[in-house]
Amino acid sequence: MKNEIGDIEDMKSNPSSNSAIANRKKLFAVGLGTFLAVVALGLYIGLWVGLGGKAGVVWNGCNAPCDDVTGICTYTVRVDLHASEFGMYNFVECPDAGNMPDIGMEVGRTYRFVQADITNYFHPLGFAYGSDGALSGNREIEDTSLLSYQLNGEVISMEGEYVPQFGHPIEEWATNGEYYVDVTLPVNFKHARDRDLFYFCHIHRYLGGRIKITRKGRLLHPANLPPIATSPPMPSSYDRECGTFGLVVQGEMTWHHNMPGDFRTPHPECPVTFVCEEGKSRFATCLDAINCHMFNGMTTNEHHGEKALFIHQMIPHHQNAVNMAKSLMSTWDYECDIGDPSVDQATIECTMTNLLHSIVNGQNAQVQTMRDLLESNGWPEFDNCDRPVEGSAVSVDGVSEYIDMDVSRYDESPTNSTGVTTASANTTEQDTGSSVVVNETEICRASCSNETGAEVCTFTAKFDIFASDLGACAFYFDECGIDNPFPTIGIEVGKTYVFVQEDITNWYHPLGFSYHPDGAHADMPEVEEGDYLRYMMNGEIVDLEVAYKPLFFHSPDQWTGYGKFSVGLKFDKDYDQDLFYFCHILYAMSGRIKLLTNDVPIQASNTPNITYSHPEPSDYDMSCGTYGLSPFQLPHPECPESFVCNKTSTFSGCIETMNCFMMAGMTTRTANAEVFGDVELFLHQMIPHHINAVNMAKALLKTDTVDCPSLVLSAGKDTSADCLLEAMLRDIIGSQNYQIQIMYRLLNDGGFPKTNDCVVDIGAE
Incomplete structure (x- = not known):
C-alpha cells in the first residue's frame, strides 16, 4: 500500500510524467476503438455478404x-x-413479378394498397413484422401514424369495420366503394435496420409476402429476414388444367394440409363416374376427380366424437365446393x-x-376455422379409413330417388293478369281459398x-330449423x-x-309483411314502410333495405352483437282481406x-290463398334433425357399404345416410346447352351438395354436443371453440339454404330442368 501511495504522490509532483501517462491512455483508447470498429464492420459485412447481399445494394424489384x-x-x-x-x-x-412478390417501399413516402378488384373479396390486407401476422403469432403494424384503413377516403377501424366488411355479402362489399390501406414509413423507421x-x-393464411425497405432506392437491409415460415405448394399440372387444388398431390406438392393421392377416375374408392354420358366437357371431366377427392376424404373414423367427425367430414366437403366453383371460373367464359x-x-x-x-372465399375461410378447431382440441387433421368400391355400372336411363324431392315451391310464384298470385299445376295449396272459413x-x-301508458302487443319471433x-x-x-309452426295470428286494427x-x-330471417304471400319474392306489394310499419334496431327506427335486412346477412356472431332487432306494425288501413308475414331473404315461408x-x-x-305447403320431416329425419333422408339409409345400391368406420353414435349413422343422399344426387348427366351447359351441370351438382352441408350442420346441432351460451364473438364476449363451431354451423344453414334457393331460381330462369339425374349403381345392396 505504501509503494502504491508513494507512486501516486510522485505522479502528483511530476506533471511531465502525468502527461506521458495520459497520452499513452489516449493512444490505447483510440487504438482499441479503431480495432473494435474494424471488427464490427468486418462482422457486419461478413454477415451481409454471407446472407447474399452487400452494402448499398440498389432495389431492382417490384416498385x-x-x-x-x-x-x-x-x-x-x-x-x-x-x-x-x-x-x-x-x-x-x-406484371412480371408473379404471385406473392417481394415489393419495395421507400422510407418517407406513403404507399396506397388499393383493394377494389373483386378478387380481393374475403382478402383484407394487413401488415406485420412477421409473415401471416397474428394468424401465425407475429406482431402486426397497428400504429395509426404508420397505417390507416380507409373506405372512400374515410379512415375506418381495421378490426371493427375494414376486416369484417370483407366477409359481408359480396354484393354489399362490391357496392360499398373503394377499400384501400395507406402505409407511411418515417425516414428514421428503426425496424428497417435489421429486418x-x-x-x-387478415382472413386466409399463407398469403404473406415480403416488403423490402429502401432509402434513396437502396436497401436498408438486403438479407431476407425473418424467413417466411410456410410457403404452400403450387397446384399440380392437372389441377392447373382444372383450376383446382389437391386433386393430384404427389412429391413436392405434399404438405400437412393435403390428402396425398391421385383422385382422377377410375379410382378404387370411387364410382366409375359421377357425370354420365360420353363426350364430356373439360369441366365435367374435372368434376369426376373433384367428387372422387371429396368422397375419398369423407370416409372417416369416429374416434373422437360427433364434433370431430363433423369436421373431418366437412373439410373435404368444403374443399369440393371450392374446387367445383374454381373449376367453373376457369372454364366458363x-x-x-x-x-x-x-x-x-x-343476369345469370x-x-x-x-x-x-x-362459395370459394366463404368456405375456404371455414376450412381454416375447422383446422384451427381440430388443433385446439388435440384432434388429428385427418382420420380416414378405406372403403373400396368393388365395381360400378352406369344406368344412363335410370333416375335415382333424389328427384322425388318436392322443390316446386321454389319456383317464381306465377301471377295472373290482375297481379294476384294463383295456384299452378306444380304447387300444392295450403289453403283452399274463400271456401275455408277460419276457426x-x-x-x-x-x-x-x-306498461308505457299505451297498449303495446308483442309477438316474439323464433325459428325451428328442424321443422x-x-x-x-x-x-x-x-x-x-x-309446436305451432307458421301459425295464423290475429292483429287488432x-x-x-x-x-x-x-x-x-332469427338470423337470416328478417320479417316482412305483405298483402300477398311472399311479398316482393312474388313481385307482390308489401305493407308500406313508414305508414304502417317500422323496422327498428335497439329501439331506433331504421330503413329496411339500408340498416335492417342487410345486417341479417352478416355473420351470426356479428348479428347477435348488433343488439335488438324488432318490427313495429300498426295497421289502420281500410282493408278487408288478410295480411301475411314472410321472410325477406328466404322465400316460401309465409x-x-x-x-x-x-x-x-x-x-x-x-x-x-297461400299456394304451397311446408312438408314435414319423416320420423327418421326428426331423429337426425334433417330432411329428405329416409330413402337413402344404407344399404343402398348407389352407395358404398358405409362412409363412417368405427361408429359410436347415432350421429354417424345419420352422416352415412346424408352422404348416400348426396352421392345419389351428384351423379348427373351432362347438360346440352351450348352456352350454359357447364353452369347447368354445376347447379345440378351443387344443389344436393349444399343440401348435404345443411343437413350435416343441423344434425350436429341436434346432438346438443355444441355448448355455446353466447354467440357475440365479435364483441369479445365468448371465443370458445364451441361458439366458433356454432357460429359456423348456423352460417352454413343460413347462407347455403339461401344459395340453394338462388340455384333453383337460376335453373328456373334458364329454362333448365330441376334435376338431370342418372344412376351409378355400385352394387352395395
Whole structure:
C-alpha cells in the first residue's frame, strides 16, 4: 500500500510524467476503438455478404409508381384464386413479378394498397413484422401514424369495420366503394435496420409476402429476414388444367394440409363416374376427380366424437365446393362487373359470379376455422379409413330417388293478369281459398301490456330449423307455442304490435309483411314502410333495405352483437282481406295474419290463398334433425357399404345416410346447352351438395354436443371453440339454404330442368 501511495504522490509532483501517462491512455483508447470498429464492420459485412447481399445494394424489384402531385405511391392489389389452396396476392404494377412478390417501399413516402378488384373479396390486407401476422403469432403494424384503413377516403377501424366488411355479402362489399390501406414509413423507421416487413391476409393464411425497405432506392437491409415460415405448394399440372387444388398431390406438392393421392377416375374408392354420358366437357371431366377427392376424404373414423367427425367430414366437403366453383371460373367464359350500377346484376352471369366468389372465399375461410378447431382440441387433421368400391355400372336411363324431392315451391310464384298470385299445376295449396272459413279459436293472439301508458302487443319471433325442409325453417312465436309452426295470428286494427327478432334463430330471417304471400319474392306489394310499419334496431327506427335486412346477412356472431332487432306494425288501413308475414331473404315461408275488429276477424275466409305447403320431416329425419333422408339409409345400391368406420353414435349413422343422399344426387348427366351447359351441370351438382352441408350442420346441432351460451364473438364476449363451431354451423344453414334457393331460381330462369339425374349403381345392396 505504501509503494502504491508513494507512486501516486510522485505522479502528483511530476506533471511531465502525468502527461506521458495520459497520452499513452489516449493512444490505447483510440487504438482499441479503431480495432473494435474494424471488427464490427468486418462482422457486419461478413454477415451481409454471407446472407447474399452487400452494402448499398440498389432495389431492382417490384416498385409502385408515385404520383407527382400527391406523392402517393400506389399498389393495385389482386388475388389469384387458382395459385394455391387459398389464393395468392399479386400487384398490377408488377406484371412480371408473379404471385406473392417481394415489393419495395421507400422510407418517407406513403404507399396506397388499393383493394377494389373483386378478387380481393374475403382478402383484407394487413401488415406485420412477421409473415401471416397474428394468424401465425407475429406482431402486426397497428400504429395509426404508420397505417390507416380507409373506405372512400374515410379512415375506418381495421378490426371493427375494414376486416369484417370483407366477409359481408359480396354484393354489399362490391357496392360499398373503394377499400384501400395507406402505409407511411418515417425516414428514421428503426425496424428497417435489421429486418423486413410483410403484407398478409387478415382472413386466409399463407398469403404473406415480403416488403423490402429502401432509402434513396437502396436497401436498408438486403438479407431476407425473418424467413417466411410456410410457403404452400403450387397446384399440380392437372389441377392447373382444372383450376383446382389437391386433386393430384404427389412429391413436392405434399404438405400437412393435403390428402396425398391421385383422385382422377377410375379410382378404387370411387364410382366409375359421377357425370354420365360420353363426350364430356373439360369441366365435367374435372368434376369426376373433384367428387372422387371429396368422397375419398369423407370416409372417416369416429374416434373422437360427433364434433370431430363433423369436421373431418366437412373439410373435404368444403374443399369440393371450392374446387367445383374454381373449376367453373376457369372454364366458363363469362363477364360481370359486380357493383357497377350500369350493369344488370340479375343476369345469370352476374348471379353466378356472386355465387362462385361467395362459395370459394366463404368456405375456404371455414376450412381454416375447422383446422384451427381440430388443433385446439388435440384432434388429428385427418382420420380416414378405406372403403373400396368393388365395381360400378352406369344406368344412363335410370333416375335415382333424389328427384322425388318436392322443390316446386321454389319456383317464381306465377301471377295472373290482375297481379294476384294463383295456384299452378306444380304447387300444392295450403289453403283452399274463400271456401275455408277460419276457426277463430286457431287464431293466435299477442301478449299485450300497458306498461308505457299505451297498449303495446308483442309477438316474439323464433325459428325451428328442424321443422321443415331446406330453407323453410318454420316461423313460430313464443305466444303461440313451439309446436305451432307458421301459425295464423290475429292483429287488432289500429293497435300497435311489436315483433321481436332477438333470438339467434332469427338470423337470416328478417320479417316482412305483405298483402300477398311472399311479398316482393312474388313481385307482390308489401305493407308500406313508414305508414304502417317500422323496422327498428335497439329501439331506433331504421330503413329496411339500408340498416335492417342487410345486417341479417352478416355473420351470426356479428348479428347477435348488433343488439335488438324488432318490427313495429300498426295497421289502420281500410282493408278487408288478410295480411301475411314472410321472410325477406328466404322465400316460401309465409304465414297468415287475420285482421280483427273487437277481436273478431274482418274476413272470415282465408283470402288470398297461400299456394304451397311446408312438408314435414319423416320420423327418421326428426331423429337426425334433417330432411329428405329416409330413402337413402344404407344399404343402398348407389352407395358404398358405409362412409363412417368405427361408429359410436347415432350421429354417424345419420352422416352415412346424408352422404348416400348426396352421392345419389351428384351423379348427373351432362347438360346440352351450348352456352350454359357447364353452369347447368354445376347447379345440378351443387344443389344436393349444399343440401348435404345443411343437413350435416343441423344434425350436429341436434346432438346438443355444441355448448355455446353466447354467440357475440365479435364483441369479445365468448371465443370458445364451441361458439366458433356454432357460429359456423348456423352460417352454413343460413347462407347455403339461401344459395340453394338462388340455384333453383337460376335453373328456373334458364329454362333448365330441376334435376338431370342418372344412376351409378355400385352394387352395395
